[in-house]
Amino acid sequence: MSNIGLIIAERSRDIGDFLVGRLIPFRKKRMIGPFIFIDHMGPADLGPEKYLDVDQHPHIGLATLTFMLEGEIMHEDSLGTKQRITPGSVNWMIAGKGVAHTERTPADLRNGRRSVAHGYQIWIALPKHLEDIDPQFYHFGSDELPQWHSGSTTFKLIAGNGYGKTSPVPVHSPLFMLEIKMVEDYVLDTTNELYGEIGICIVEGAILACDNEIKKGNILVSKVSDVCNIKVKANSHLLLFGGEPFSEERHIYWNFVSYDKNKINDAKQAWKNRTFPMMAKDRTYVPLPP
Structure with missing residues (x-):
């Protein structure tokens, strides 16, 4: 057929009062x-x-x-962080051995007026030897991230390395995340620019890859070395994710990730017993799911 490895459609998931589109994990592609x-x-x-x-x-x-992409969120955590995130900026929280946090509509936006929340929540597994590091939090404004143009197409390197540039976000393994916006039709060539595995998420518009049209709400997954040149339609908006995969399998249960199931079991018990690091001034608590 082609060099396309997999096309994943967003699946609706309920996270309380909101429905989100889950891209990964997917039964055929966990990471x-x-x-x-x-x-x-x-x-x-x-x-x-x-x-x-x-x-x-x-x-x-x-x-x-x-x-x-649109709207604002207030992040607070057990480190004492209180950080508002605005469109185009990055909140980067390294959980390491354990952190708790909340995410809410800021108080000044709870004024009865209509607003929109639109964005991406992403987890990146830590390398095996760094899973137990102390938790940390970083924030980077939109203007702190590398941005450049190729004709009328704009690129932003959100995290990691790509296209000869490095984001200030302190990542712990070889990875990349980019935002790309097209005004006109554009041929996207990632050869020698990115590495490892790649997910091309179509936020708006459509792409043509190896004779397949992939529209908004889907993600194309492949190896960078296998991806043919991608024709992106005018007025499209893409997010690219990827990097080098780990040699060890990662286990995931609820909000816990580790190569070691025992660490996940210990975290489950600590959260259940409320001996996990907790926020000093927030008494809310999401119970461990059955």
Whole structure:
């Protein structure tokens, strides 16, 4: 047929008051490079009685990357961080051995007016030897991320390395995440620019890859070395994820990721017993799922 490895469609998942589009994990593809979880949130209409309220919940063994296309979220965590994220910027939380956090519509936006939340929630597994590092949090504004043009097409390197550039986001393994916006038809060539596995997520528009048209709401997964030149239709918006996969399998249960199932079991018990690192001023608690 072609060099296309897999096309994954978003599947609807309920996360409480919101439905999100789950891209990975997928039964035929659990990870793309070190990326182990990608949720497309929204676009969701908020207000006057519906806001984003993700109560306190835990993570281990991964880093979370929040990237908003529209709308704003307030992040707070057990490190004492309080950081508002705006469109185009990056919240990067390294969970390591354990962190808890909340994500909410900021207080000043709970004013009864309509707003929209639209973005991506992403988990990146940590290397085996770094799963137990101390948790950390970083924020980078949109103007701190490498951005460039190829004709009328704009590129932004959100995390990792690609196209000869490096994002300031402190990643722990070879990976990349890019945002690309096209005004006119464009031929995307990733040869010698990216590496490992690649997921091409169509946020808007469509691409033509190896005689297949792939539209909004899907992700094309392949090895960078296998991807044919991709023709991107005018007014399209893409996110590219990927990098070098790990040699060891990663296990995932709820919000916990590790190569070692015992670490996940320990985290489950700690969260259940409320001995997990908790936020000092937030009494909300998402119970461990059965």
